Amino acid sequence: MNTHKIETTLTENGKLLIDNIPFKKGESVEVIIIKQSAKSCDFNQYPLAGKVIKYDKPLEPATNIEDWESLK
Numbered sequence: 001m002n003t004h005k006i007e008t009t010l011t012e013n014g015k016l017l018i019d020n021i022p023f024k025k026g027e028s029v030e031v032i033i034i035k036q037s038a039k040s041c042d043f044n045q046y047p048l049a050g051k052v053i054k055y056d057k058p059l060e061p062a063t064n065i066e067d068w069e070s071l072k
Contacts, residue, residue, distance in 0.1 A: 007036070 004022055011017070016033070023029055061068075 002023075006018055006021070008016065008018065021029075
């Protein structure tokens with residue numbers, strides 16, 4: 001399946017105009033229209049957007065050195 005995503009805004013009279021799509025004249029295409037909301041667009045793609053991230057000891061190892069397999 002060859003897909004192409006375009007984001008656009010409806011005109012005042014509710015018409016949708018899509019230019020420069022990468023398909024040839026006469027090809028059959030399927031059009032699916034999904035209303036976007038600001039939250040679903042940004043936060044689905046970047047789930048940590050807007051979250052506070054704090055590193056208590058960023059240079060310390062994540063586990064105890066005694067637990068490292070490579071040192072045994």
